[in-house]
Amino acid sequence: MKVLVADDDADLRELIAFTLMQAGHLVVKAGDGPAALRHFGAEGPDLVLLDINMPGLSGFQVCETIRARSRVPVMMLTVRGEEEDLVRALGLGADDYLTKPFSPRTLLARVKALLRRAGMESTAPLAAGRISLDLEEHTVRIGAAEPVRLTKLELRLLQMLLANAGHAVNPERLLIQVWGHRSGGDRQLLKQLVHRLRQKIEADPAAPAVLRTAAAGYKLVVD
Amino acid sequence: MKVLVADDDADLRELIAFTLMQAGHLVVKAGDGPAALRHFGAEGPDLVLLDINMPGLSGFQVCETIRARSRVPVMMLTVRGEEEDLVRALGLGADDYLTKPFSPRTLLARVKALLRRAGMESTAPLAAGRISLDLEEHTVRIGAAEPVRLTKLELRLLQMLLANAGHAVNPERLLIQVWGHRSGGDRQLLKQLVHRLRQKIEADPAAPAVLRTAAAGYKLVVD
């Protein structure tokens, strides 16, 4: 599942991101409110974690804006003892809250619960057509073939493509999704990753039938 | 769509940003010229709103620099009564202008118009008459014929002509829209591009039936 983590505290943000990634989630990070909204619009996450105190726009404003456009689950991060903030957040449509400090274990439990409540159990294999991903096993199965083991990056790339199965995904977006940041110039990384993935999943890597190069990026052919 | 808003007046900047976000756009904000260029490079916005009076670099300079690198639509924000500034801005390649003060409604209408003109209001296939463009696949289909693959430039040219289907578009405008920079003398580029496009889409390239030469430029015959 794709999770948007918005917190202006870089250390905490990285800790959360790391914890979620370890659990097999894709993470999009934002350091302030506007960035959170930007990524929300661009990435379409399945879950949003929002700190209340952020520069630019507060978590409240971000939550409100998101709620005006989507019913994606939103979890607020609050400092203990600011109950009035909490009430306000829930009133704005937030689904859950977590008081700092919290343990990674607590975080994961709450995230899992929230995703389950939203009907997106995170361990369910992603699938489209003849392609199915097993996020826990880090494997992909195509048609009747044996499941193939994937590395972390390969898994993320496939996950992104699978989420847009049949449609081209542009390289910039893939770079952001798979590596997190990296502005422009890193096409080479993507080339290599695609190459390595093709070696694993294509019957004939020289003539890709599944992971095709499209005019505007790469796409998955699922039939 | 992602919009870069550059204005040194923080209040106005926030108002514009808010208005655009309400309309579903992603907004990147800049308070001066250098920041605008920095964000332009990093974010790759689909539209740029530029105030003329900004510290660091003026809107003129920013516009010129952007035009040297991109054909992204640029809208200038001017104070009423400074027509000479306006003329200068349009000469530098700006696509539209807005005189302050303006209402949010006006702003949105202009932004929408500009994005439509630039052919990016959606990735849905553009069509007019028997001609339809698939922006994702980079193909064009004319009548019942097989879709034809287009290069990046051919696609842009066709997109511009299709946006004005049935009417002639003058060469200056096409040069700016397709190549972004290149003020005057580069007719030859356009000639070649038209030639190559005709080879691909015309049944008889020597007697063009679709992409016709008109008195004032080129036009697409769509019926």
Add this chain to the structure above:
DNA sequence: GCGTGTCTGTCACCCGTTTGTCACCCGCCC
């Protein structure tokens, strides 16, 4: 701690496609 194997980032290179540029053609008009 240490070796081992895997994963990832980076480099150099190949090759087909795309693009920019030049020379030249033709028809038209003064």
Add this chain to the structure above:
DNA sequence: GGGCGGGTGACAAACGGGTGACAGACACGC
């Protein structure tokens, strides 16, 4: 005839995707 502007063919440079090689980073078992 000569200038002008559009159309055409040819060619070289630039670009971009694909590939193999390699070294450092990393995880893991001992």
